[in-house]
Amino acid sequence: MTKTKPTSVTKTAVISVPTNVLESVARWTGTDETRPHLHQVFFSKGVMVAVDGHRMVIAPCETFGLTLGVARGYLLAAVAAQRAMKDGQEITLAPVDVDPSLKVFSPSLIRLGLDSRRPEIGLLVPAADARAFPSYEDVVKISSKQESDGPEGYGLDPNYLADIAEVTNQTCDPGMRGVKVVAWSKDRLGAMVFENTAGVKFLIMPMRI
Numbered sequence: 001m002t003k004t005k006p007t008s009v010t011k012t013a014v015i016s017v018p019t020n021v022l023e024s025v026a027r028w029t030g031t032d033e034t035r036p037h038l039h040q041v042f043f044s045k046g047v048m049v050a051v052d053g054h055r056m057v058i059a060p061c062e063t064f065g066l067t068l069g070v071a072r073g074y075l076l077a078a079v080a081a082q083r084a085m086k087d088g089q090e091i092t093l094a095p096v097d098v099d100p101s102l103k104v105f106s107p108s109l110i111r112l113g114l115d116s117r118r119p120e121i122g123l124l125v126p127a128a129d130a131r132a133f134p135s136y137e138d139v140v141k142i143s144s145k146q147e148s149d150g151p152e153g154y155g156l157d158p159n160y161l162a163d164i165a166e167v168t169n170q171t172c173d174p175g176m177r178g179v180k181v182v183a184w185s186k187d188r189l190g191a192m193v194f195e196n197t198a199g200v201k202f203l204i205m206p207m208r209i
Contacts, residue, residue: 013064015043015093020170022091023079025050028057029072040069040128049136055160056203069128070110078112078123088115143191143203144183151184154192155209164202171198
């Protein structure tokens, strides 16, 4: 953890996410060393997105016109640091004007704020390459058509269903934690799409069983 000077980014250009929500979404990122572009949570166009090649979560998030990516490890480190401080319920994300002396470290930095009352406390981390993030919108378009036949016979990894429950528990109010199936493919080879009452979408690729 480092103490940094408040950045010049305006308050309206800072993304703020409840800590528990950020943690649960970050766990949907990929960990395969051969696919580093999937190791990030992607923020853009009013959502935050995580995908690992078999599943995807798209959660509403005010991004104020920003587009950026932050690696899973840095986000989970920020969550752990905040909890060690025993203070704060949100983590903020904002691009930082790089000091020339830091350019050798990274040409692009993201500041993760841990305490809104003490803006000097946070982590400076290198931004992920958001340009390398897959075109999630295309995947959603392909998977958004509900086929005429029912989804009977779909095979799904139950661990992914448990992950849907984790995100839903953090994004929906108690008593409103329902999840519905909204799309599937007739041939049972495409993603099954779920949506919870908070508007979070989950795309899960089927498995052969």
